[in-house]
Amino acid sequence: MKVLLLVPKRYGFHHTFKELFVHMGGEIQTIDYQHLVKGWQEKVNTQMFRLPDKYRLKWENYYYERINKFYREEYDRLKPDLVFVYNNELLVPETVQHFKKGGSKVAFFLGDCPYYTPTSRHFMPILFHADAIYTYDSFWVEALKKLGIKNIHYFYPNLPVNQHFEKKLSPEKYNELKSEVLYVGMCYKTSWGLKKAKFLSCFTEFDLQIHGDDSWPRWFGMFPELQKRYKPRGGGSHISVEKLNDMYNATKFAPVDANPGLLHAIHWRFVEALCSGALPILEWQQNVVEIFGNADVPAVKNFEEAPEIVRYYLNHEDKRREKVEWMRNVMLEKYSIPNNADFISHTLQLR
Numbered sequence: 001m002k003v004l005l006l007v008p009k010r011y012g013f014h015h016t017f018k019e020l021f022v023h024m025g026g027e028i029q030t031i032d033y034q035h036l037v038k039g040w041q042e043k044v045n046t047q048m049f050r051l052p053d054k055y056r057l058k059w060e061n062y063y064y065e066r067i068n069k070f071y072r073e074e075y076d077r078l079k080p081d082l083v084f085v086y087n088n089e090l091l092v093p094e095t096v097q098h099f100k101k102g103g104s105k106v107a108f109f110l111g112d113c114p115y116y117t118p119t120s121r122h123f124m125p126i127l128f129h130a131d132a133i134y135t136y137d138s139f140w141v142e143a144l145k146k147l148g149i150k151n152i153h154y155f156y157p158n159l160p161v162n163q164h165f166e167k168k169l170s171p172e173k174y175n176e177l178k179s180e181v182l183y184v185g186m187c188y189k190t191s192w193g194l195k196k197a198k199f200l201s202c203f204t205e206f207d208l209q210i211h212g213d214d215s216w217p218r219w220f221g222m223f224p225e226l227q228k229r230y231k232p233r234g235g236g237s238h239i240s241v242e243k244l245n246d247m248y249n250a251t252k253f254a255p256v257d258a259n260p261g262l263l264h265a266i267h268w269r270f271v272e273a274l275c276s277g278a279l280p281i282l283e284w285q286q287n288v289v290e291i292f293g294n295a296d297v298p299a300v301k302n303f304e305e306a307p308e309i310v311r312y313y314l315n316h317e318d319k320r321r322e323k324v325e326w327m328r329n330v331m332l333e334k335y336s337i338p339n340n341a342d343f344i345s346h347t348l349q350l351r
Contacts, residue, residue: 001026001081002080003029004075006085007089009032019162020344029078033067033070071095082348083105084107088122116260127149132151134152134154135155136155136265153343154290156340159331163245163275164275166277167245177246178251181251181252182247183209184212184239186213192260194222199255211231211239248272256281262285263286264285280298284300285299
C-alpha cells in the first residue's frame with residue numbers, strides 16, 4: 001500500500017502517522033507545500049480574508065492554484081493508494097476529486113476546527129469528498145454528522161514515543177533549559193489570548209518559562225508578571241522536535257490550555273509532555289473523561305486551582321513521577337499502534 005501524507009513535517013503528528021502506516025505495511029511519501037511559498041506570501045494569505053472577496057479570490061487563484069498544481073503533479077508521479085491529510089493543507093475540492101478519480105482513498109485528520117475558514121474557505125467543502133475523517137475532538141464528530149458526513153470517527157493518534165521520551169541531559173544542557181513549569185506555544189491577540197495569559201499567570205510563583213510568538217506581549221499590560229517569563233522564539237522560528245523533547249525533560253510541569261479549535265479535546269501538547277516525563281496541568285475538557293474516566297488527573301475547572309496542584313507535586317516528586325507514568329500508560333494501552341492500525345484498516349476498508 002502506497003500512502004501519501006499531506007502533513008507538515010515540522011508537526012509531531014507527521015512522525016506519529018508515518019509510524020502508524022509503516023506498521024500497516026505502507027510505503028510512505030510526504031509532501032509539504034511550505035517550500036513553495038515565501039514567508040511574506042504565507043503571512044499575506046493568513047490576512048487575505050480581511051479584504052473584499054474580489055481581491056481575496058484573485059489572490060487565491062494564484063496562491064491555491066500553485067500549491068494544488070504541485071499536489072496533482074506529485075500525486076500523478078507517486079500514484080498512492082491512500083492520501084492522508086492533516087486539516088486541509090490548502091487543498092481545493094477539485095484536487096481531492098483528482099485523487100479519487102485516480103483510484104485513491106482520501107482521509108483527513110482534523111486537528112483544528114473545520115469551521116475556521118479565514119485561511120481556507122475550502123476546509124469544510126473538501127470534507128464532503130472524504131472516504132473517512134478522523135478527529136481527536138469528539139465534538140466535531142457530532143457536529144459534522146449533522147451535516148450528513150457519515151464516516152467520521154473519534155480517533156486519538158498513537159503516542160510519539162520515538163520523538164518524545166525521557167532522557168538524561170548533560171549537566172550543561174539541563175542548566176541551560178531547566179524550569180519548574182514550561183509552556184511552549186503561540187498566543188492570540190483576541191480574547192482567546194487573554195484567557196491563555198490568565199491561565200499562565202497562575203503559575204508565576206514558580207520558575208515558569210513561556211516560549212512563544214510575538215502575540216504574547218499584547219497581554220503584558222494586564223499580566224505584567226508574565227513579561228520576565230517570556231522568551232520569544234528567534235525570528236518566529238519553530239522549535240525543533242529534538243529541542244522540545246529536551247525542554248520537557250528539563251521541566252516538571254507543562255500547562256495545557258484549550259484553544260479556539262478544540263471544543264472537547266485536550267491539546268496534543270499534553271501527550272508530548274507526558275512522553276518526555278513532564279506532568280501536564282490540564283485545562284479541563286470533556287476529553288479528560290473520555291480518556292481517563294473519573295480518575296484523579298491534574299485537570300482544573302477553575303484556573304486558580306492550578307498553583308495548589310503544582311505545589312503538591314513539587315513537594316511529592318514520587319507522586320508526580322507516578323502520575324506521569326500512569327497517565328502515559330493509559331494512553332499507550334488505549335491508543336497503541338496495533339489498536340489504531342486495526343481501527344484505520346476497518347474504517348477505511350483497507351483489508
